[in-house]
Amino acid sequence: MLFSSENSELQPCLQVYQVACRFMLVWKKDRDKERFEKLCRYLVSSLESSSIKLSYVGVALNKEYAIAWIAHVKDVLWKCCCYLDELRPEFLTDMRVILLYLRTLVTFTSTNTWNLLRAKHMEVLKPGLNQLCANVLGHLFTKGFYLTLKSLLLRGLGKAKIPSKHVSVSAVLTLALRPLVSAGFTEKLMTMFLIHILSVPALILHIQGLAHECSSVLVGHNVFTKSLELLSSEQNMRIVFNTLEGNYALCLLANLIQLAYIQREDALKDVAFPAFTFVVTRLMESCQHYVVTKQSNLTYWHPVLGWFAQSMGHSLHEAMPFVKTQLYMLWSGPMVSLLLGQTLSELVENVTENSSEGPSAGGGSSNILKRALDHRSNRTNAAKHHRKLGSPECTKVALLCSLYQTALGTLTQLKLDILTGLCYQDKILYNLWLFLNSLGPNCGLKAFLDLLAVNTKCSAPEFQMLILFCDCMTHYVTILDDLEMYEQQKPFRLTDYVNMSTFLNHFLYKGVLGNLFDVKGLGSNVLFQSAHTLLMVLYRRDCRRSYTIDSHWIIKELRVGSFISDLEKGKKVTQVRSW
Secondary structure (H helix, E strand, C coil), X not given: XXXXXXXXXXXXXXXHHHHHHHHHHHCCCCCCHHHHHHHHHHHHHHCCCCCCCCCHHHHHHCCCCHHHHHHHHHHHHHHHHHHHCCCCCCCHHHXXXXXXXXXXXHHHCCXXXXXXXXXXXXXXXXXXXXXXXXXXXXXXXXXXXXHHHHHHHHHHHCCCCCCCCHHXXXXXXXHHHHHHHHHCCCHHHHHHHHHHCCCCCCHHHHHHHHCHHHHHHHHHXXXXXXXHHHHCCHHHHHHHHHHHHHHHHHHHHHHHHHHHHHCCCCHHHHHHHHHHHHHHHHHHHHHHHHECCCCCCCCEEECCCEEECCCCCHHHHHHHHHHHHHXXXXXXXXXXXXXXXXXXXXXXXXXXXXXXXCCCCCCCHHHHHHHHHHHHHHHHHHHXXXXXXXXXXXXXXXXXXXXXXXXXXXXXXXXXXXXHHHHCCCCHHHHHHHHHHCCCHHHHHHHHHHHHHHCCCCCCHHHHHHHHHHHHXXXXXXXXXXHHHHHHCCCCCHHHHHHHHHHHHHHXXXXXHCCCCCHHHHHHCHXXXXXXXXXXXXXXXXXXXXXXXXXXXXXXXXXXXXXXXXXHCCCHHHHHHCC
């Protein structure tokens, strides 16, 4: 037989083409598996020949057969895809066949490996044959090429023990990128790439481990920045998320985060804000639509999101540890430093720190005079650096903080890890405190109260910034021992805790007194709960070992007689204030 393994010599391409066409006419999928494998093996090997009479591409150069040959090749390649849909990478025999079909697809969708074109007199044909390959790729795409590649990737990578090899992962990614490159990264193809390829669980992580050179290809084609450009459109974001829904949108998010981590020294610096910040925040907000607060007959436990209104298949469940590894990169040292740390460092560089040393046993007129002069100096310097809520730099910090606050609210099972990552990254939390101090007297108390009056749902990014600070600070103070807090005082000093508690006490008091908070909904008000929790943590530390003056916790504007009278009458506002 022409394609038998015993016959290793290449035959005239026209003769092979005629035999192959007759075979394809009578082909039956199950019956002719081995014959089809032999055909593919022969066709691939023929392209290694530089002879126009032996290379299978030689048929395309004959005007009489060119159109029919193109249709024939499309048919052969699509049948390769049909076989790929049924093969299992974990079986060695199937893996060999997978590699054969992938090689066939790779070989016939690009002219790079066609030895026939390496002769100088054949170079003139290359543009036309490249267009032919683009035509074949377009045909495969319309038939569902990306669905085949996605299915193969899920079967090969969606396990605790990865059966896929370097060659197969590299080949699949090469094939996935070719339609994009051929079409010039059109919006339609880019959308399909995100939905079917970049949403494969931990794809980038496995590429880094199995086919590291492929990550360089992704970087070279600017896939990361092009993905952000596409998803920055609200309409495109909705299309992608509604197609993927919660589980695979989370996988897309994880892959984008790792791409950002890989390119943190170059591309990410240019797109960190606002593109990356917006896309990551929106993806997490979309995932929140599937997160529920408690268990029911319609919910499923998710190792990252908690109780979730969407089931998770076995392969996705096995891949989740890899996805978590990618998500951790968002609050890793390099990423937090680039996204939030550098921005805060630049903004607080000239902010004057409070020079008060806190409660002191010593007295004396000289000490009092020094504190008075320092206090006056601090007030003068602070006035020069007050920032307004809504200013460009404040909005930037607020949106960056909103990203991490959204992560805390979405990735609920990773909350402690996120808080730890933010609290112990080179003074980021302390710089955020300095930034809050730059918003005006008493940490911009009046500005926050004015904003609360018009944004009663506390959804403004500036409130997300405040919530993030309170949550991180609560975590930080809770695990801080007495030596660190009272003796070492680095980076936070006792005066910082005093000022912090003063701001929180007055913010909550005036917010409740002025009915800026809905008293009936305080239990579900994230801003109130975060601020109140931190205030109580600071208060309990002061009760255990004092760092404030005796009258510190008493609101000066509070009239004790009226307060007790209202409390006895059972007024809601007074009961809340008594907390």
